[in-house]
Amino acid sequence: MPGLPPAQIATLYRAACLAELDALKPGNVHAFAAGHRMAVSDFVASAEVSAPPLAAAGARVGARVLGGVAATREAVGQNTNLGILLLCAPLARAAERCESVAAVLADLDARDAQDVFAAIRQANPGGLGQAGRHDVAEAAPPSLLDAMSEAASRDAIARAYVDGFADLDAIGLPALAAARGAGLGPTWCTTAVHLAYLAAVEDSHVRRKHGPEVAAAVRARAEAVRTEIDLRTEPVAALLALDRALKARGINPGTSADFTVATLFAEALRAAA
Structure with missing residues (x-):
C-alpha cells in the first residue's frame, strides 16, 4: 500500500502546528497570550517554513530535522520548533513510506545522528547543559539511538526514540x-x-x-x-x-x-x- 504524498504530509503538519497555537496551553505561547519573548507569529512562520523539509520526499529523519531547524532559524532567528521536528520527522517518514514508526527508528543510521546533532547545535535549546556521553557539542556517535538512550532518563523526546513513541x-x-x-x-x-x-x-x-x-x-x-x-x-x-x-x-x-x-x-x- 502506498504511503501519503509529501504535499499532504506537509499540509497535515502545518495544520497540527497551527491547531496547537490556537489552543490555550498554560505556560506556552498560544493565541490567548504570548510569552517568553516569543509571539504566535514566530511559530506560524516556523510551521510554514519547516513544513517542506519536514515532508521532503525520500528524506531521512535527520535530514528532515536539520532542514526544518535551518529554515526556522533563517525565518525567525530563534529556536521555536526543535522538539516538534524531532518528534514529527519519524512520523512523517513513516507516513510517506507506509511503515511503522518502530521500523523508521530501527533504520536510523550515522547520517541521521550527524544531522540531528547538527540541528540541536544550530537550534541551541535553552537549558541543554552538558552530557557525560554523546554530548551534542562533540562529534555525533555512529548510532542516534545510542545517544537517545543515553538521554532518555532526563528527556522525554529522547525517550520517545527509545520506546517507539509510547507516550503518544x-x-x-x-x-x-x-x-x-x-x-x-x-x-x-x-x-x-x-x-x-x-x-x-x-x-x-x-x-x-x-x-x-x-x-x-x-x-x-x-x-x-x-x-x-x-x-x-x-x-x-x-x-x-x-x-x-x-x-x-x-x-x-x-x-x-x-x-x-x-x-x-x-x-x-x-x-x-
Missing part, C-alpha cells in the same frame, strides 16, 4: 479521543491533550531549566487543575491564571507542547492513511 499511544491519543467523545471543540481538545501530558509526565524543558523540584511541582499542579476544571465549560479565566503564574516565573512547558503537536499530527496521519 499512552497519553496523547487517548486524551484526544476522550476529549472528542466528551463533545469538546477542536481547540479545547488540543488543550485537553496538552494538560494530559503536563499532568502525566514531568516536562523535560522545565526540568532542564528549573530543576526536578519545579518540574514535579508543575506536573502536580497540572494534575490538580485537570480535576478542578471542566473543559466543557471553556474555563478561559482559570487557565489564563495558571498561564500567567507560570510565565511570571519564566516556566515554559515546551516539551508538553511539542508532544501535543506530535499527537495532532500522528492522529491526522493515521486518519489520512
Whole structure:
C-alpha cells in the first residue's frame, strides 16, 4: 500500500502546528497570550517554513530535522520548533513510506545522528547543559539511538526514540479521543491533550531549566487543575491564571507542547492513511 504524498504530509503538519497555537496551553505561547519573548507569529512562520523539509520526499529523519531547524532559524532567528521536528520527522517518514514508526527508528543510521546533532547545535535549546556521553557539542556517535538512550532518563523526546513513541499511544491519543467523545471543540481538545501530558509526565524543558523540584511541582499542579476544571465549560479565566503564574516565573512547558503537536499530527496521519 502506498504511503501519503509529501504535499499532504506537509499540509497535515502545518495544520497540527497551527491547531496547537490556537489552543490555550498554560505556560506556552498560544493565541490567548504570548510569552517568553516569543509571539504566535514566530511559530506560524516556523510551521510554514519547516513544513517542506519536514515532508521532503525520500528524506531521512535527520535530514528532515536539520532542514526544518535551518529554515526556522533563517525565518525567525530563534529556536521555536526543535522538539516538534524531532518528534514529527519519524512520523512523517513513516507516513510517506507506509511503515511503522518502530521500523523508521530501527533504520536510523550515522547520517541521521550527524544531522540531528547538527540541528540541536544550530537550534541551541535553552537549558541543554552538558552530557557525560554523546554530548551534542562533540562529534555525533555512529548510532542516534545510542545517544537517545543515553538521554532518555532526563528527556522525554529522547525517550520517545527509545520506546517507539509510547507516550503518544499512552497519553496523547487517548486524551484526544476522550476529549472528542466528551463533545469538546477542536481547540479545547488540543488543550485537553496538552494538560494530559503536563499532568502525566514531568516536562523535560522545565526540568532542564528549573530543576526536578519545579518540574514535579508543575506536573502536580497540572494534575490538580485537570480535576478542578471542566473543559466543557471553556474555563478561559482559570487557565489564563495558571498561564500567567507560570510565565511570571519564566516556566515554559515546551516539551508538553511539542508532544501535543506530535499527537495532532500522528492522529491526522493515521486518519489520512
